[in-house]
Amino acid sequence: MVSAPNERLVESVDQKGARRAPLDATKLEITLSTALKELPKPTELVFGETKTDHMLVAEHDPVTGWGSPKIKPYAPLELDPASHCLHYSTNLFEGMKAYVGPDGEPLLFRPDLNMTRMTRSAKRLALPVPDPGALLALIKKLVSIERRWIPTESGYSLYIRPTLIGTRPTMGVVPSAHAMLFIIVSPTGPFFKTSGPTVGVKPISLFAAYDFVRSWPGGTGEVKIGGNYAPCFMPQTQAAEKGYQQILWLLEDVEPKERDTVAANGEAPHAKSPEMRITEAGQMNFFAVMKREDGDLDLVTPPLDGTVLPGVTRQSCLDLARFHNLPPEDPLYACLPGIPANTRVHPVERVVTIEEVLGRNKDNAIIEVFGAGTAAVVCPIGRIGYRHSDICFPVHPGGYGPVSRALLNALEDIFVGKTRSEWSVRCD
Numbered sequence: 001m002v003s004a005p006n007e008r009l010v011e012s013v014d015q016k017g018a019r020r021a022p023l024d025a026t027k028l029e030i031t032l033s034t035a036l037k038e039l040p041k042p043t044e045l046v047f048g049e050t051k052t053d054h055m056l057v058a059e060h061d062p063v064t065g066w067g068s069p070k071i072k073p074y075a076p077l078e079l080d081p082a083s084h085c086l087h088y089s090t091n092l093f094e095g096m097k098a099y100v101g102p103d104g105e106p107l108l109f110r111p112d113l114n115m116t117r118m119t120r121s122a123k124r125l126a127l128p129v130p131d132p133g134a135l136l137a138l139i140k141k142l143v144s145i146e147r148r149w150i151p152t153e154s155g156y157s158l159y160i161r162p163t164l165i166g167t168r169p170t171m172g173v174v175p176s177a178h179a180m181l182f183i184i185v186s187p188t189g190p191f192f193k194t195s196g197p198t199v200g201v202k203p204i205s206l207f208a209a210y211d212f213v214r215s216w217p218g219g220t221g222e223v224k225i226g227g228n229y230a231p232c233f234m235p236q237t238q239a240a241e242k243g244y245q246q247i248l249w250l251l252e253d254v255e256p257k258e259r260d261t262v263a264a265n266g267e268a269p270h271a272k273s274p275e276m277r278i279t280e281a282g283q284m285n286f287f288a289v290m291k292r293e294d295g296d297l298d299l300v301t302p303p304l305d306g307t308v309l310p311g312v313t314r315q316s317c318l319d320l321a322r323f324h325n326l327p328p329e330d331p332l333y334a335c336l337p338g339i340p341a342n343t344r345v346h347p348v349e350r351v352v353t354i355e356e357v358l359g360r361n362k363d364n365a366i367i368e369v370f371g372a373g374t375a376a377v378v379c380p381i382g383r384i385g386y387r388h389s390d391i392c393f394p395v396h397p398g399g400y401g402p403v404s405r406a407l408l409n410a411l412e413d414i415f416v417g418k419t420r421s422e423w424s425v426r427c428d
Contacts, residue, residue: 020065023130025137033073042151045189052146060128062177080169084176090166091226092121095374097157101417106427113312121223126175140427155190191376200398203382206248207239214249221307246282275353284371285314296344303349313372318347336406368401378408
């Protein structure tokens with residue numbers, strides 16, 4: 001059993017002291033579909049396109065609080081045209097996956113981290129915050145009901161999308177105390193399609209964007225809200241026209257304190273250096289594996305400075321590297337598959353610039369570069385286009401480098417319960 005995150009909201013109180021009802025999983029109402037859909041062939045699944053038989057909906061009223069959550073047949077939502085979310089982007093969501101465990105029971109992966117992040121996102125948008133413990137209980141119930149939709153093939157899962165939207169039915173530019181929570185699920189296959197068991201994957205290409213930014217200090221880069229995604233579509237389309245699959249998001253290296261100082265002097269801000277620091281790779285966290293002088297490896301990723309989403313897969317990669325470095329007698333010790341036990345993989349969270357990546361790659365100090373996220377899990381990166389030329393990284397058999405392959409294998413074994421871990425949470 002996973003304990004609720006620390007940022008738990010048990011109840012809310014209005015200005016007059018009246019108590020609003022918290023989200024309560026014990027009040028769940030279930031109406032099952034009488035006409036179940038036919039299951040699709042796993043090989044035909046496209047991410048996000050297949051919807052299952054049921055969904056979960058709960059609404060928040062500014063006076064009474066959360067109403068009874070309902071699991072019901074999948075159907076369109078009904079919203080007032082003036083709904084807050086349609087005008088001011090008060091939309092947030094999470095991305096999770098369920099897998100089939102060894103005993104046939106559904107398993108979630110580190111859902112407590114998703115609940116913590118969703119709480120943070122709701123607070124950032126000034127939306128009513130669902131009780132994270134109740135929300136997790138509701139997710140488990142929906143997944144249990146839709147368990148027949150979880151593919152059993154390797155690399156397949158049931159994607160879970162908890163979503164919270166502001167539904168205040170007026171166009172006033174104020175926070176929305178009306179809200180709707182809904183959860184939909186969708187079976188999905190591997191992020192990469194392969195033509196055979198030994199073919200592997202082809203690393204993706206990134207275009208390093210310096211004319212557009214995804215996030216900035218003091219912004220919303222650290223929360224998972226809809227407003228972070230739509231502005232990225234146009235730059236991503238331009239990158240595709242140049243022959244790249246995703247964007248490497250950069251940010252000029254100007255510290256907030258320095259910017260405040262020069263602004264107070266009435267001068268335009270100047271970067272401390274011409275370098276551009278890396279934030280994210282598409283919708284993934286960025287990782288680079290670099291050689292150390294002592295023969296060990298650094299697993300480098302940008303820090304959680306407010307411009308980077310605290311990804312669940314990101315945190316898990318860092319944790320697995322830490323576990324690899326522990327002494328064998330430590331209960332948490334787990335050697336990464338294929339990485340010698342005497343080779344330490346140091347998890348490093350620090351600023352990393354595109355210029356550093358370029359220079360270290362020229363010096364043959366970079367072993368591999370990859371992205372990490374819920375959808376792709378671990379995604380190898382083959383080249384980055386930056387200022388009219390490509391930075392090409394080492395090529396590895398099967399597409400994955402030694403560390404990304406080790407992390408992927410370790411994670412996949414935990415996903416399906418092959419490796420016992422407290423990160424795997426049952427839905428019963």
